Amino acid sequence: MTYTCTLGLRRYAFGDLKNLLAKASPLRSGDMLAGVAAASEEERMAARIALADVPLARFLQEAVVPYEEDEVTRLILDGHDALAFAPVAGLTVGELRDWLLSDAADADSLQALAPGLTPEMVAAVSKLMRNQDLILVAAKCRVVTRFRNTLGLPGRLAVRLQPNHPTDDPKGIAASMLDGLLYGVGDAVIGINPATDSLPAITTLLRLIDEFREQYDVPTQSCVLTHVTNTIRAIDKGAPVDLVFQSIGGTEAVNRSFGVSAALLDEANAAARALGRGSVGNNVMYFETGQGSALSANAHHGADQQTLEARAYGLARRYQPLLVNTVVGFIGPEYLYDGKQIIRAGLEDHFCGKLLGLPMGCDICYTNHAEADQDDMDTLLTLLGVAGINFIIGVPGADDIMLNYQSTSFHDALYLRRVLDRRRAPEFEDWLERMGIADYRGELLPQGDTQPLLALAGRL
């Protein structure tokens, strides 16, 4: 079906929904690299005007990636909840934007709507929204998940402690881990990106965190971010696996390039749930995503990177994950060129994920070949804090010495807590108080000889 818009003397035509979505997307280098971006600013606005008039019901008839070729499309369309969709079934994309901003859309109605929205609908409406719209609507969404603590409650912000080390040295990892805990970080997860994929090394890391967690009774979960097949093997060998990590994307082909499928994720999810290691809940999956992954695997089907990112969330929600992390600035400037594009993408990802019912976090980050710096990260951090993000990343001094990129620091999290009055997960907050790391308000306390973690640091 062709979509059209006439501006003055010029008539713009868009051959299909995929093309329309791509042309309506805010400017970014990845869509230009793919050759799917609007050719002019006016064409971009024409696409948005045409997109605003598309009925939401159309998205159930016209797939962006063919149903027959792609299991993500099949999961999205076969899993669509018509009853949940009913309240907005008669709306266009433009009307959905107005409805989302209206007072009729509150935490409860948005939660009820989530299964009725497809990723493509959500991506479409995001393309009509300004940054403040993305923030306002996301801030109304509430997505609460649980494993050994409760994440996503109103007024709360969690942080993944990311104590990476270039050679997986246990003492080096422990040093960063203790530093983070003493800064009150680690409620989302203590998650290590291993330098190696060898199973014995991964098991060693899992035991390292798990023994520490048991000894000090830390109400959090651990994860070693290795391929899902390694995690399944680790579970088979009896290793203490809390969460299953996997990078996922928005098409079957990109997931194939990651070596995963829905069936494999089903298997891993079932295996981890069967362990029953969660104390307050059993959300066991931890997904990472990022705009541009499908294009970089040449698996984008001519769709724009933001729509495909939303489709990755369509896959993620099948598993009721504990954490979904968009690693927004990691992929590089050929996909998101500068601070402006990274900031926009971070807000879009958070909005789309939340609207689809996912516990969204963001690795607010950049690489040294992107046109971005700490000031851009401060801006995105603040905006996502206002938007009610479930969790962010905590790396010592914002410098990941293993992955060679800049993320957010333990200090950044403290900044956000201070200016926005965001507290940690309640169970973790209580633990910090019991340990004498923070007071009842969550403020860090001065540390001295009586701090057990300092004694441990002295023995490393």
Next chain:
Amino acid sequence: MSKPAIVTPDPWLRLQSLTRARVALGRSGVSLPTREVLRFGTAHAQARDAVHQALDVEALQGELHEAGFNTFAVHSQAADRGVYLRRPDWGRRLAPESADALAQQAPGMWPAAPKLAIVVADGLSSLATRSHAQPLLEALVPYFPELYRLPVVVATQARVALGDEIGHILGAEQVVVMIGERPGLSSPDSLGLYLTAQPRPGLTDANRNCISNVRPEGLPYAEAARKLAFLIAGARRLGRSGVDLKDDSDSHALLPDAADPPALEATPPA
């Protein structure tokens, strides 16, 4: 008279001896102390400069000539750094004039079907290329004495896969691309080495073997040369490079010895 302490120190400074990560930074209120903001800013500035500083091709060629190597300069289809960063695909193809020049002059400069072609490329850190390519080449000479006869291709605005086209034009059995890696905050000058057998346009990373973080503070030249020689010999035996070729050089007793290069040369291509 001493000033009162403004910055809250972290009484776990000893953790700094266990990792290069920025631990125990202390805090000003809840924020980073001034000295750390400046230290971080300096590291980022150096990394940015490493990305954006153009490789001084003439100077590098001069240094290589002085060290006894011949050179041949080429350029990718990416005209400048801005284009290079946005269009990785253009950094993977030679500019037409470079492709023509290489094709025309290769017969006089290279033997037909050379066993090995070396490409020294700017990549994402010209600093790495300028600092480490020459000493690394010198460390490789004991394994490959013919390096003094074969021109080193110096490539600018280049991605790893540019070596595929260069190697293909030369008809080389293998190509090694020495290229500046994406700079980290604490490592603005890491050189990466990529080995590709039967190079030709259209190959992917699955066809390559990589040795990363070559620099004195990371993987030293001699060690990098040893690993590379090991991979080259392995790829010759296997008849291909990539995922099927494992870097077991750390545990391999049959490693070619720098003092015994004929052993490597004697290995017939599979």
